[in-house]
Amino acid sequence: MSQYYVLIPKHLSLEQRLSKFPPDFKLSVDYCYYFISDIIKESCKKDTEEYGSFESVINHFIPRCSEINQSIYRNSKQNINYLYRDFGGEGRMLWKRNYKPGGCYAYHLPKYYWGDGELEMYCITDKTFARKIIKINAPQIDNTVRKRFDFTRGYFDVSRFELDAESALNELYMDYLQTGDYNKYLLNAQRVIDFKNGCFNFYNKPETDGRLHTAITSFSKLCRKYLKYDSENLAEVDLSSSIPFFLSYILSIPTISRETKAGILCTQLCSQDILYHYMIVESLVKPSDREVADFRELVLNNELYEYFKDSFMNLPNFESSFEMMFNRQFDGDEDDLRKYTKNKFLAMLFAHPKYYIKEQAVFYNHFPKIYELTKKFKRVKFEGVLPSERHKRLSYLLFQLESYFMVHTIAREINNTFKRKIPFFTLHDCLVVKESDLDQVYELMHKIFIREIGYVPNMTQKIWR
Incomplete structure (x- = not known):
């Protein structure tokens, strides 16, 4: 990939600031938006409210080490200082909390620039910078996944997914207006962007829940209808109760x-x-x-x-x-x-x-x-x-037990039986496949349960649309 997507507030307008107060150096719009998006991404992690209100999420100062900033973008200091500078009638685009012993500079995006809280996708097109960000934000893959469930990873191919990210983000924002939970909105919006970037994480803790956690399991249910694979709708076989x-x-x-x-x-x-x-x-x-x-x-x-x-x-x-x-x-x-x-x-x-x-x-x-x-x-x-x-x-x-049957037994057998010709994704108590493969997979799951335990759970089929 030569592009990288980030989240920024819709109300944010760096271009307006640049037109009024042009910098005396070559400013990188891509880096500025990336830096602001990084602050936004970290803001939800700082929130401790059960249902994070808009105000509780956006009022945090996020520490950012200057050495790390410079390793990401050589001229980061000048770019950040431009955002921090207090221009008459425009104000600061970033607030900064000064360095303290044992701590880094910390930054905060003023409430004005958050607007009503709605976020949009911005595409970083500087190929060199995009490649560096992709490398820094490489997916996290637990070693237990590589050892136990590596056969599931190959189907997560960003070139085969189609995601209408703009519609997904709009759906999440409409939900936030209903619930008032801005932290949830921010988390799910970031997951949409991660998916768009092909940042597919894999987690598995065998001694605790044993479940396989992927980009599909964390993807908001509201957004599933905007996701396709090989130009087809996805569909699920779900174990009821x-x-x-x-x-x-x-x-x-x-x-x-x-x-x-x-x-x-x-x-x-x-x-x-x-x-x-x-x-x-x-x-x-x-x-x-x-x-x-x-x-x-x-x-x-x-x-x-x-x-x-x-x-x-x-x-x-x-x-x-x-x-x-x-x-x-x-x-x-x-x-x-x-x-x-x-x-x-x-x-x-x-x-x-x-x-x-x-x-x-x-x-x-x-x-x-x-x-x-x-x-x-x-x-x-x-x-x-x-x-x-x-x-x-x-x-x-x-x-x-759920993981043993759904991933270790059923998903593995589908992978082996169809010799990787039927893509699938595990979703805890569901198996997600292309719509055209739904009936075939349903029948095989039925046979596997009969063979393994002698009876079949109640299973339902649902198309993501």
Whole structure:
């Protein structure tokens, strides 16, 4: 690539400043916009509010080392000083906090230049400078990805993707106007730009969630319809209620002997420590076959959240909780109620036992032993793990199972069976393929689940458009 894209505020006009106050040196517009975009990108990382308001995000000074600036662009000092200079009637385009021992100069873009907060894409066309930036911002790839899932990386070819970035950015801004969460807008807008630049990161932490995190998994759902591959729409095969499904799966493995069940799970889980503790807890709290069968039937029929929705709606905190989740009052819409129930159920399942007490009581009333098992597992002691962090092991357990089936087994088999002729992207509990490959991949996934576990989760198909 000989171009590189950055985010800048729509209200920002460096050209106006240059026309009024032309510099007495050769200023690089590309470098100035890159420097400002770097400050903008780092601003969201400084914000600590749960829902980052516009003001809370833009009011940070971002440290930037002068030596690093100069390594990126030799004449950086003159360019930055021009932006900092206070021209009469124009003011400063950058505020600067002076150097302190142990710290660098720090910079801040004044609120005026942010305008109403809307961001746009700017293309750096200086080929030499663009190549240097691309090298500096090279994708991050965990070694565990290279070792375990390297076969997934080849499909991330920027020349085969088509992204309508302008429409995607506009969609994100419209969403920000609804939610007021500027930090989320800024993060997702930067991900759009990273995708446009072909900066495809890959992360995998086998001992925690075990999931494969990519540019697709972090790409905003709102923007998916603006993404194509080989000029085709992308489409997904999604496992409905995937987390409850893998919970029902692990509970349903026949316990002819503890060693046999542990042997099966040993090949599927990355963390043997998590497996060891799970087997201990299951030996102490074993749900009845009937309870497990009832839970699994609800999951396989995609009826789990419908089963709980009336009970959750009748809880005393429902109205305020719903309004907090959706930023509006409940109007009786059944789809909204299902989304609410799903979010609450999964939050309860993964949260520390001291939270979601009322929702836990509902779960206990319907599935007492499954509830006791999950609660006990979230409290079990792990060496070197703080008590406040123990509950996370339940999510790690289920996410590792999800990753084993979706990436290690299904994605790998598709890659080998079709000899890399069917591009695919994993999205946690989804497999994303071209629309023309959707039916073929769906059928193969069905066969793999039958072969591996003897039954199939509820799977849905959706085209990104």
